[in-house]
Amino acid sequence: MRAAVLHEVGKPLVVEDLQVDNPGPREVLVRTVAAGVCHSDYHYMNGSWAGGLPVALGHEASGIVEKVGRDVTYLAPGDHVISCLSVFCGNCRNCLAGKPYTCDDTDSLERQAGEQPRLSLNGRAVRQGFGLAAFAERMLLHENALVKIRSDMPLDRAALIGCAVTTGVGAVIHTSAIEPGSTVAVIGCGGVGLSAIAGAALAGASRIIAIDIHDHKLELAKQFGATEGVNASDADPVEVVLEMTGGGIDYSFEALGLKKTCEQAFAMIRPSGTACVIGMVPQGEMLEIDAAALIDDRRLIGSDMGSNAFRIDIPNFVDFYLNGKLNLDAMISQRVPLERINEAYADMLAGNVARTVITFDGSA
Amino acid sequence: MRAAVLHEVGKPLVVEDLQVDNPGPREVLVRTVAAGVCHSDYHYMNGSWAGGLPVALGHEASGIVEKVGRDVTYLAPGDHVISCLSVFCGNCRNCLAGKPYTCDDTDSLERQAGEQPRLSLNGRAVRQGFGLAAFAERMLLHENALVKIRSDMPLDRAALIGCAVTTGVGAVIHTSAIEPGSTVAVIGCGGVGLSAIAGAALAGASRIIAIDIHDHKLELAKQFGATEGVNASDADPVEVVLEMTGGGIDYSFEALGLKKTCEQAFAMIRPSGTACVIGMVPQGEMLEIDAAALIDDRRLIGSDMGSNAFRIDIPNFVDFYLNGKLNLDAMISQRVPLERINEAYADMLAGNVARTVITFDGSA
Numbered sequence: 001m002r003a004a005v006l007h008e009v010g011k012p013l014v015v016e017d018l019q020v021d022n023p024g025p026r027e028v029l030v031r032t033v034a035a036g037v038c039h040s041d042y043h044y045m046n047g048s049w050a051g052g053l054p055v056a057l058g059h060e061a062s063g064i065v066e067k068v069g070r071d072v073t074y075l076a077p078g079d080h081v082i083s084c085l086s087v088f089c090g091n092c093r094n095c096l097a098g099k100p101y102t103c104d105d106t107d108s109l110e111r112q113a114g115e116q117p118r119l120s121l122n123g124r125a126v127r128q129g130f131g132l133a134a135f136a137e138r139m140l141l142h143e144n145a146l147v148k149i150r151s152d153m154p155l156d157r158a159a160l161i162g163c164a165v166t167t168g169v170g171a172v173i174h175t176s177a178i179e180p181g182s183t184v185a186v187i188g189c190g191g192v193g194l195s196a197i198a199g200a201a202l203a204g205a206s207r208i209i210a211i212d213i214h215d216h217k218l219e220l221a222k223q224f225g226a227t228e229g230v231n232a233s234d235a236d237p238v239e240v241v242l243e244m245t246g247g248g249i250d251y252s253f254e255a256l257g258l259k260k261t262c263e264q265a266f267a268m269i270r271p272s273g274t275a276c277v278i279g280m281v282p283q284g285e286m287l288e289i290d291a292a293a294l295i296d297d298r299r300l301i302g303s304d305m306g307s308n309a310f311r312i313d314i315p316n317f318v319d320f321y322l323n324g325k326l327n328l329d330a331m332i333s334q335r336v337p338l339e340r341i342n343e344a345y346a347d348m349l350a351g352n353v354a355r356t357v358i359t360f361d362g363s364a
Numbered sequence: 365m366r367a368a369v370l371h372e373v374g375k376p377l378v379v380e381d382l383q384v385d386n387p388g389p390r391e392v393l394v395r396t397v398a399a400g401v402c403h404s405d406y407h408y409m410n411g412s413w414a415g416g417l418p419v420a421l422g423h424e425a426s427g428i429v430e431k432v433g434r435d436v437t438y439l440a441p442g443d444h445v446i447s448c449l450s451v452f453c454g455n456c457r458n459c460l461a462g463k464p465y466t467c468d469d470t471d472s473l474e475r476q477a478g479e480q481p482r483l484s485l486n487g488r489a490v491r492q493g494f495g496l497a498a499f500a501e502r503m504l505l506h507e508n509a510l511v512k513i514r515s516d517m518p519l520d521r522a523a524l525i526g527c528a529v530t531t532g533v534g535a536v537i538h539t540s541a542i543e544p545g546s547t548v549a550v551i552g553c554g555g556v557g558l559s560a561i562a563g564a565a566l567a568g569a570s571r572i573i574a575i576d577i578h579d580h581k582l583e584l585a586k587q588f589g590a591t592e593g594v595n596a597s598d599a600d601p602v603e604v605v606l607e608m609t610g611g612g613i614d615y616s617f618e619a620l621g622l623k624k625t626c627e628q629a630f631a632m633i634r635p636s637g638t639a640c641v642i643g644m645v646p647q648g649e650m651l652e653i654d655a656a657a658l659i660d661d662r663r664l665i666g667s668d669m670g671s672n673a674f675r676i677d678i679p680n681f682v683d684f685y686l687n688g689k690l691n692l693d694a695m696i697s698q699r700v701p702l703e704r705i706n707e708a709y710a711d712m713l714a715g716n717v718a719r720t721v722i723t724f725d726g727s728a
Contacts, residue, residue: 102635271466281655289653291645294666302658
């Protein structure tokens with residue numbers, strides 16, 4: 001099967017013909033239908049996060065179950081699924097405390113040393129990026145990396161729920177648990193940021209200030225519920241937000257993964273406000289946080305993929321979409337085939353798109 | 365009346381004879397009985413926090429109401445009271461949201477420009493440190509800076525509740541709202557740190573690791589509920605706590621106000637753990653926080669005086685003491701008269717004491 005593989009940091013992805021093994025006892029083989037192009041994979045491409053190579057990337061996908069292992073009871077061939085990188089064991093301390101997204105024992109859900117690898121290229125193992133490897137015609141996963149969804153959900157939009165929506169909406173409604181009437185600022189209006197905006201609208205925020213350096217993204221943000229937009233190229237967004245709010249915003253969300261914008265997110269909150277970092281900041285970078293500002297009960301919190309329990313959350317998000325409460329249509333800027341994956345990343349880096357979806361069914 | 369005044373940064377306090385005005389309509393004149401010596405005043409003495417001079421310091425006190433203004437209905441002469449720096453208007457957005465400790469309108473509770481100052485020295489205004497000026501024989505305060513307490517509560521121990529207990533216990537039970545069974549580490553075992561330990565014990569923590577550089581304080585901490593002690597002079601407390609807990613503590617509390625210990629507090633928490641900064645870090649210092657650690661839902665939060673609603677909290681703390689649930693006796697290392705205020709600060713800086721209480725009734 002064809003898959004986009006990173007062989008070397010700093011080099012383009014290469015579409016290769018990989019061997020995929022048969023499902024083990026609790027594994028599921030999924031025919032991938034759509035996969036979103038998310039910035040987090042790019043961290044491994046440019047080396048700002050380190051991981052073993054070669055690796056097949058992609059982690060935001062939907063598909064249809066093709067084959068299940070002998071002990072799988074949750075899924076059957078033909079089921080429509082979304083994959084999620086928050087694979088959970090269901091037995092560890094974090095899973096049992098309602099925090100499956102920080103599962104302590106995900107290693108036990110991988111194939112172990114000495115076993116045949118799930119993916120290989122000419123007999124050599126290829127790692128699954130984020131445990132998923134979704135830029136591929138097939139995904140071979142533990143069943144606890146999958147959630148079953150309604151078959152009337154369009155699978156291209158379903159793919160976005162696997163990462164951007166779960167992460168962005170979840171950061172607002174779970175990690176931060178904003179109250180209705182809260183004021184919210186979101187820095188970065190890509191797929192995750194737009195989802196945070198949509199989450200703030202769902203949760204009844206009174207003001208939602210979108211912040212980006214592209215006017216066309218600020219316009220797009222309004223379709224997701226933003227009430228105002230700030231172009232950070234024109235002025236310091238911290239000063240603008242402090243001025244607009246008379247002293248700071250209740251909740252800020254950073255959806256880019258940059259040191260500077262994380263620090264801005266903290267600097268724009270009011271006393272007892274919360275700054276929530278959703279983006280993946282390059283490994284080793286230290287945020288500089290004004291200690292004296294903490295005195296007023298300010299909070300800097302990280303969000304691990306929206307603090308999700310994805311088997312609970314994702315079916316809700318599907319319903320929200322189908323009931324008209326969650327805009328996903330406008331999040332997809334373009335649909336392209338796997339062969340154009342490197343162009344899709346170039347578009348993302350240029351700020352041209354909210355989300356590109358790779359489609360495997362010829363619908364591009 | 366006699367009061368300890370800071371005239372110049374870096375110089376000792378001077379016990380002066382101040383004039384105190386008569387109560388305005390909503391003001392109360394209190395005869396001070398006891399006042400605790402807290403590190404936070406010292407920030408103004410050494411200049412790490414800036415404020416107008418001259419200033420009468422002290423902010424952790426108890427006393428007996430002597431005289432009330434014409435519009436005061438909450439208190440009457442003879443009432444026993446604790447003063448609290450979380451003066452609240454009761455009308456602003458934060459007060460109405462259950463966060464009176466971040467009241468937006470405390471200025472309206474002060475005397476205004478053009479009015480006679482509350483305190484003066486030879487006709488010149490003397491500022492009230494933290495709005496209180498408790499190292500003084502009398503306190504003249506807005507009634508919303510006071511809470512009435514049971515008259516059977518010993519007033520020397522009551523004084524500690526005004527800052528250390530409200531701040532330390534509150535950071536655990538309000539700001540962080542730990543769950544029973546949580547694991548807790550507390551850095552710094554002075555009055556606030558011991559109170560955080562006591563709060564963790566009250567809230568049902570399963571392990572409470574006390575961290576200090578003085579063995580005698582680690583011993584003392586056990587009287588407040590610490591289950592273990594770590595001497596940070598002997599080893600890196602982050603490594604020790606990670607090792608003791610197999611990957612990090614659920615909640616850490618910083619009760620010193622130092623950049624280094626704040627950073628340690630964050631570095632020792634587990635995924636989805638919370639580091640709570642209680643101490644006042646010198647103005648302008650930036651904490652360096654590993655951005656990648658935020659990914660696992662870690663939280664860095666500040667506590668504004670234990671996120672208190674002091675008129676609710678303080679009577680509870682008094683009851684806890686009188687019912688044997690909260691140890692305050694062991695927190696008082698010594699009682700001294702006002703004239704020995706500078707020696708009391710020297711003892712604090714040398715790490716000799718948990719809390720010194722200045723007494724005004726000859727009970728030292």
